[in-house]
Amino acid sequence: MAEYNNHIRFRLLSILAVLMLLALWVRLVELQVVHTSEYQKKSEANAIRVVEELPGRGVIVDRRGRVIVENRPSYSLTVIPSEVRKSRPTLQELAIILNRPEETILEELPARSAEVYRPYKLGRDIDFATLAALKARSLDLVGVNHQSEPKRYYPLSVAPHALGYIGEISEREKKRFPNRKTGDIVGKQGVERRYEDLLAGQKGYRYQLVNAYGQIIDELIEEYTPPQSSGKLYLTLDLELQYLAELLLEGRRGALVAMDPRDGGILALASTPKFDPEVFAGVLRASDWQALQNDPGVPLLNRATQSGYPPASTFKMMVLTAGIEEGIVTPDYRAHCSGGYYLGRVFHCFKREGHGTIDPLQSIESSCDVFYYQLGHRLGAERLGKYMHEFGFGEKTGIDIENEITGIAPDKKFFDKRFGVGKWSPALVLNVSIGQGEVLATPLQLARYCGILATSGLKATPHLFWKMHQKDTGLIEYQPQLQRINIKPSTFAYVREGMRRVVEGSGGTGRRFKDPRWQLAGKTGTAQNPHGDDHSLFIGFAPVEDPIIAVACVVENGGFGSMVAAPIAMTVIKRYLEVELRPDSLSQMPDSLYQKLVAARLAPASKAPAVKPPKSAAPQQLAADKPKPVNPEPPADANLAD
Structure with a gap:
């Protein structure tokens, strides 16, 4: 019996040994035959x-x-x-x-x-x-x-x-x-x-x-x-225009956007203070990053797309458009400005003695606040909100760079949400009607708004990309995104005439920027700032008859729009017109700025012969070689103060 048991054990052990050898053989076959290429690659990877x-x-x-x-x-x-x-x-x-x-x-x-x-x-x-x-x-x-x-x-x-x-x-x-x-x-x-x-x-x-x-x-x-x-x-950027805009804004906090209103191409997008992109090209040093983060001027902030400002009087063309479209304002419409408008309290005009009885075109030319208090009151928050959104306020423009803000377009829903239904005063609308109060817009939004006015309602999506040619895919080209807003061409024509008179008229706030070579249009603005000096604004386009450029400029704490933002914007506009339409007249720019462009190889070294305008007609001279923030006293002519 014992021998039988030993025999059984031997057979079991033999079978087990055979099975183990068989498993080992299968594994060897798997390693050397089935997965040979895989392990060969792993071996080669070590060499x-x-x-x-x-x-x-x-x-x-x-x-x-x-x-x-x-x-x-x-x-x-x-x-x-x-x-x-x-x-x-x-x-x-x-x-x-x-x-x-x-x-x-x-x-x-x-x-x-x-x-x-x-x-x-x-x-x-x-x-x-x-x-x-x-x-x-x-x-x-x-x-x-x-x-x-x-x-x-x-x-x-x-x-x-x-x-x-x-x-x-x-x-x-x-x-x-x-x-x-x-x-x-x-x-x-x-x-x-x-x-x-x-x-x-x-x-x-x-x-x-x-x-x-x-x-x-x-x-x-x-x-x-x-x-x-x-x-x-x-x-779509114009290197010369970009360089010039940054020179003119140097030493200030602000932004300038220039665009082609016909297709939305951005010609210049300047924000100051700016940062040196070379800092990020190699190894970003901790000290450089800390300096950028701690700079009180916040140079990494793109003020053109990420900062909202009260649009001030540049907003008035939108309000006038709403008044005409809603049947409130006609060419025969008149309003009387005695220096203030009462609605719970007195809302003052910037010209305290008043403008007297004026028509709609004069309201733009002289930038009368009382005219727009009255008109805004009649329109109300709901109708004003409709036109704000029509012109692109309170929404992103869709520019092809990230982190753009929407700004604020305070319509009736906005006030109801903030203060409660029926719990807010209609007087809030008066401030909005002159571009103050809760309304905020980016310089990019203002530039597009100006372009819409210039082109009778063509609302173009701003873009920086133009085209690129790749070997494998061929030409990639931007397709303009355009829409026509639902406002009558005759309304736009009438409002544009008001903007033309700002520059071309005898009583316009921007009349010293008049140029015999082209008809220019624009609007100054001075935004009240509870935290410091007023902000200086200007929007403009040219030529009036066939616009190829629309510009918006905002200078923080710059004071009157006619004194700071307007000279900067008009210098940019005129330079672009000179290059595009009159290259023989490049000497109109002040020598200091012109020589900087020459040094940057962005202008010919020798100027074409031309007669310099008299000092009184040279707004560029207000933009010094390295402009510094100024707080000018109100000029003797109050019509230039806005």
């Missing part, structure tokens, strides 16, 4: 290193092909994290070369298994001394290399708020750009972000045979895939 080559980001040029942003070569220090962690001598050498503690280097290196065997950029935009040290010690540095990569360069450092800036991709941004990885550069703001896919180009790849120490043995040239740089991206 073949894939090195990325970065393409040049697309060059950004203005509407005439002049370079705004281009690329220059720079170098990055790359390491293989797994190899640096294993080699203490390499870590010590890196600490010396980079002047950094070993601990901080180790803390920065990625620890995830997917990244420890890939080149990691430990230093970006390294200086020549660091590059030389790396080359001199290359044989002693395991898993360390340097890589050439393009760096953004801004020849004139203009339009930073429109262009935006670039930087290393964040974890959150990887969701938006799933094909990017840690260390990649992407657009963070502005055009650089909005058109990242067009500007980025395609990476190239080099394949290097390396030994166990990470040293390069050979380059696998036949496997090389070259990078493909992106093409030129054309913006």
